[in-house]
Amino acid sequence: MTDYQVQTIVIGAGVVGLACAAKLAQCGREVLLLERNFAIGEEVSSRNSEVIHAGIYYPPDSLKARLCVSGRHQLYAYCNDRGINTSCPGKLIVATEDEDIATLEQLLLRGRQNGVDDLAWLTAPQAKQMEPALHCLAAIHSPSTGIVDSHGLMLSLQAELEASGGIISFGSAVSGITPGKNALIVRACNNDERLDIAAAEVINCSGLSAVAVARATKNINSDCWPQARFSKGNYFRIEGKSPFSRLIYPAPVAGGLGIHLVLDLCGNARFGPDVEVIEDARASLAVDPARANDFYQSIRRYWPDLEDHTLLPDYAGIRPKIAYEGSHATDFSILSETEHGVPGLVHCLGIESPGLTSCLAIADEVVMQLGLHRA
Numbered sequence: 385m386t387d388y389q390v391q392t393i394v395i396g397a398g399v400v401g402l403a404c405a406a407k408l409a410q411c412g413r414e415v416l417l418l419e420r421n422f423a424i425g426e427e428v429s430s431r432n433s434e435v436i437h438a439g440i441y442y443p444p445d446s447l448k449a450r451l452c453v454s455g456r457h458q459l460y461a462y463c464n465d466r467g468i469n470t471s472c473p474g475k476l477i478v479a480t481e482d483e484d485i486a487t488l489e490q491l492l493l494r495g496r497q498n499g500v501d502d503l504a505w506l507t508a509p510q511a512k513q514m515e516p517a518l519h520c521l522a523a524i525h526s527p528s529t530g531i532v533d534s535h536g537l538m539l540s541l542q543a544e545l546e547a548s549g550g551i552i553s554f555g556s557a558v559s560g561i562t563p564g565k566n567a568l569i570v571r572a573c574n575n576d577e578r579l580d581i582a583a584a585e586v587i588n589c590s591g592l593s594a595v596a597v598a599r600a601t602k603n604i605n606s607d608c609w610p611q612a613r614f615s616k617g618n619y620f621r622i623e624g625k626s627p628f629s630r631l632i633y634p635a636p637v638a639g640g641l642g643i644h645l646v647l648d649l650c651g652n653a654r655f656g657p658d659v660e661v662i663e664d665a666r667a668s669l670a671v672d673p674a675r676a677n678d679f680y681q682s683i684r685r686y687w688p689d690l691e692d693h694t695l696l697p698d699y700a701g702i703r704p705k706i707a708y709e710g711s712h713a714t715d716f717s718i719l720s721e722t723e724h725g726v727p728g729l730v731h732c733l734g735i736e737s738p739g740l741t742s743c744l745a746i747a748d749e750v751v752m753q754l755g756l757h758r759a
Contacts, residue, residue, distance in 0.1 A: 386567075386569060386580045386581060386582040387579045387580050387581060388579065388580075388581045388582070389567070389581070389582040389583070390414050390415070390416045390581065390582075390583050391413050391414035391415070391583065391584055391585065392408050392413040392414060392415045392416070392583060392584065392585040392586075392587070393415075393416050393417075393418060393568075393570050393581060393583040393585070393586045393587070394408065394415060394416070394417045394418070394586075394587045394589060395417075395418050395558050395570075395586070395587065395588045395589060395590045395597060396417075396418075396419065396588070396589040396590035396591055396593070396594070397417055397419035397421075397424045397425065397542075397552055397554075398424070398425050398426075398427060398428055398429035398538075398589065398591050399425060399429040399534060399537060399538050399541070399739070399740055399743045400429075400589045400591075400732060400735055400739055400743050400746050400747075401417060401419075401587075401589035401590070401591075402417070402424060402425075402538055402541035402542055402545065402743075403541055403743040403744050403746065403747040404587050404589055404732075404746065404747045404750050405417045405541075405545045405550055405552075405587075406541045406542075406544040406545040406548070406550070406747070407744075407747040407748065407750070407751055408550075408585075408587070408747075408750075408751065408754075408756070409544075409545050409548035409549060409550040410544070410548050411751060411756045413585070413756075414549065414550075415545065415548075415549070415550035415551070416550070416551050416553060416581070416583070417545065417550060417551065417552045417553070418553050418556040418557075418558055418570070418572055419552060419553070419554050419555075419556060420555065420556060420557035420558070420590075420593070421554065421555075422554045422555055423554070424538050424539075424542055424552070425534070425535065425538045427591055427592055427702075428591045428592060428701065428702065428703070428704060428735075428736075428739070429534060429538060429591075429740070430534070430535070431669070431699060431700065431701030431702070432534070432701055432737065432740060433619075433646045433654075433656075433657070434531050434532055434533070434534045434646075434648070434649075434740070435529065435530070435531060435631065435646055435737075435740075435741070436456055436459060436460070436470065436472075436528075436529060436530040436531065436532050436740075436741050437452055437456065437529065437737070437738040437741045438452075438453075438456060438475070438495065438500045438502075438503075438526045438528050438529050439452040439453035439456060439495065439498045439499065439500050439738070439741075440477070440491055440494065440495035440498065440500055440503070440524075440526060441491065441494070441495075441636065441641065442494075442498065442714075442715075442738075443494075443714065443715070444494065444497040444498055446714070446715045446716075447715050447716040447717075447718065447749075448714075448715050448716055448738060448742070449498040449499075450498075450745075451716065451738075451742040451745040451746055451749060452498075452738040452741050452742050452745075453498055453499045453500060454742075454745040454748075455738070455741050455742035455743060455744050455745035455746070456528065456741050458744040458745060459532065459537075459741060459743070459744055460472075460530070462537075462540075462744060463532060463533075463536075463537065466540050468532070468533055468536045468537055468540055469532070469533040469536055469649050470530055470531060470532045470533070470649075471530055471531045471647075471649055472527070472528065472529070472530035472531075473529075473530065473531070473629060473630045473631060473647060474525060474526060474527040474528070474529055474530075474630045474631070475525075475526040475529035475630055475631040475632070475633060476506070476511060476514070476515060476518070476520075476523045476524070476525055476526075476630055476631070476632050476633070477491060477523060477524040477526065477633045477634075477635065478511065478518065478520035478521075478522075478523045478632060478633070478634055478635070478686050479520055479521045479522045479523065479635055480519065480520055480521065480634060480635070480685040480686050481521070481635075481685075482521065484521070484522075484634075484635035485521060485522055487635045487636065488505075488522060488523070488524055488635060491524060491635075491636075492505060492524055495524075495526075500526070500528070502526070502527050502528055503524055503525065503526055504524070504525045504527075505522070505523075505524060505525075506522065506523040506524070506525050507522060508520055508521055508522060508523075510523075511523040511525075514630065515627075515628055515629070515630060515632070516627070517627035517628060517687060517689060518628070518632065518686060518687065519685070519686055519687065519688050520686055529631060531646075531647060531648065531649055532740070533649060534740060537743075553572075553574060555574055555575060556572045556573070556574045556579075557572065557573050557574075558570055558571065558572050558590070558593075558597055558600075559571045559572070559573060559600060560597075560600040560601070560602065561586055561588075561597070561600065561601045561602065561729070562601075562602040562603070563601070563602065563603060563604075563726045563729065564582075567582040567583060567584060568582070568583050568584070568585070568586045568726070568728060568729055569581070569582055570582075570583060570586055583728075584728050585728040585729075585730075585754060586728065586729050586730070587730045587732070587750055588729075588730065588731040588732060588733075589732045589735070591704050591735065592614070592665040592702060592704045593665070594612075594704060594731065594732060594733050594734075594735070595609060595610060595611070595612035595704070595706060595733055596612065597731070598719070598731045598733060601724075601726070601729070601731075604724050604725070604726065608719070608723060608724050609719075609731075609733075610706035610707055610708045610717060610733060610734065611706065611707045611708075612665075612704065612705075612706060613661075613705040613706060613707050614661075614662045614663070614664065614665050614667070614702055614703065614704065614705065615640075615659055615660065615661055615662070615702070615703045615705055615736075616660040616661075616662045616667060616669075616700055616701070616702050616703075617640075617656055617657025617658060617659065617660070617700060617701050617702075617703060618656055618657055618658050618660060618671045618672070618675055618697075618700045619654050619655065619656035619657055619671070619698040619699050619700065619701075620654065620655050620656060620671070620675075620676055620679050620695040620696060620697060620698055621652070621653070621654045621655075621695070621696050621698040622653050622654070622655070622694055622695060622696070623693075623694045623695070623696055624694060625653075626645065626647075626651075626652075626653030627687075628645055628647075628653065628687075629647075629651075630647075631644065631645060631646050631647060632644060632645040632686055632687070633645075634682070634685060634686055640657070640658070640659045642682065643655055643656060643657075643658060643678075643679055643682035643683055644656075645683070645687075654698050655679055655683055655695065656679075656698070657700075657701065658675065658678065658679070660675075662702070665702055665704070667702065669699070669700045669701070669702070670697075670700070671697035671698065671699065671700050672697075673697050676695045676697075679695055680692070680695065703736040703737070704733075704734060704735065704736055705734060705736060706733050706734035715734070716732070716733075716734055716735055716739075716742075716746070717731075717732075717733040717734045718730065718731070718732050718733075718746070718749055718750070718753065719731045719733065720753040720754070721753075722753075728754065730750050730753055730754065732746065732750070
């Protein structure tokens with residue numbers, strides 16, 4: 385026996401869950417969005433760099449490559465149409481050592497294979513002419529890399545969901561999903577009250593909890609699901625004004641994109657994230673000031689004039705990474721009936737960067753995998 389029945393449940397009111405819920409409601413679905421926190425975007429979506437990525441780094445034909453490039457175009461258009469703040473300062477990816485040159489050459493080729501058609505190779509003098517404080521041997525210029533007001537974006541998606549009849553239930557934590565004969569039964573807890581809600585469709589976009597929710601799906605072989613892995617990224621801000629007008633990224637390093645310089649919509653600079661492997665998504669989000677030592681060393685490779693004692697702890701976020709058979713996955717994992725055999729059930733797993741850039745394209749992917757079309 386169930387307490388409620390709806391057509392579609394989306395789990396998680398971060399930017400991806402909001403995008404999916406809004407798109408499904410616009411398809412004519414009766415949508416209930418369940419969020420365990422008491423506001424939208426309280427976890428991964430509120431603790432990132434707000435960068436609109438171009439789509440350079442990801443393996444060709446991967447979901448990340450396809451959805452990032454498509455999502456970038458959609459996101460700029462969406463924000464422009466709705467008056468959501470964005471800026472497009474562009475980005476320089478820089479080589480600071482001889483061995484970085486080959487890495488940048490591969491990145492340039494990969495970006496073009498992914499459909500990023502505005503990339504340009506810069507010599508050191510050309511890069512320095514654009515950013516006089518920069519030290520590098522060569523660089524890639526990505527003019528379509530930008531910044532978005534992520535909270536403004538989420539508020540817009542929430543408004544569109546609600547305008548199409550969708551409802552958000554805050555304080556609703558999902559503990560399991562049971563496939564039945566004619567419906568999927570979602571077990572949720574709201575204000576200590578346990579509820580069983582029947583739905584024809586369930587989309588799991590719960591970010592840090594997504595793998596746990598997937599593994600709490602009854603009667604499915606656990607081998608179908610990846611293992612959850614978590615990576616904490618720490619940021620430092622700079623005391624004083626940055627001399628850079630563009631985002632500056634070093635050549636990628638193992639496990640991440642290196643300590644890079646990002647700008648907010650007011651032009652203020654912050655550095656990060658680093659890669660701190662953690663065991664639990666509930667780890668402290670405090671930034672250890674001692675980590676600044678490694679930041680200084682990394683940043684001075686491309687900004688040698690960075691002064692001592694100018695980096696201040698800012699904030700940290702946690703990425704929901706995944707691993708299959710003991711190896712870290714590098715791609716999004718969007719699992720539907722084809723993978724697990726349950727009609728109407730979609731799990732969005734490992735949605736880390738570039739999830740923000742890709743959110744509208746991920747929503748399109750979910751709609752497609754459910755066999756729906758936007759009304």
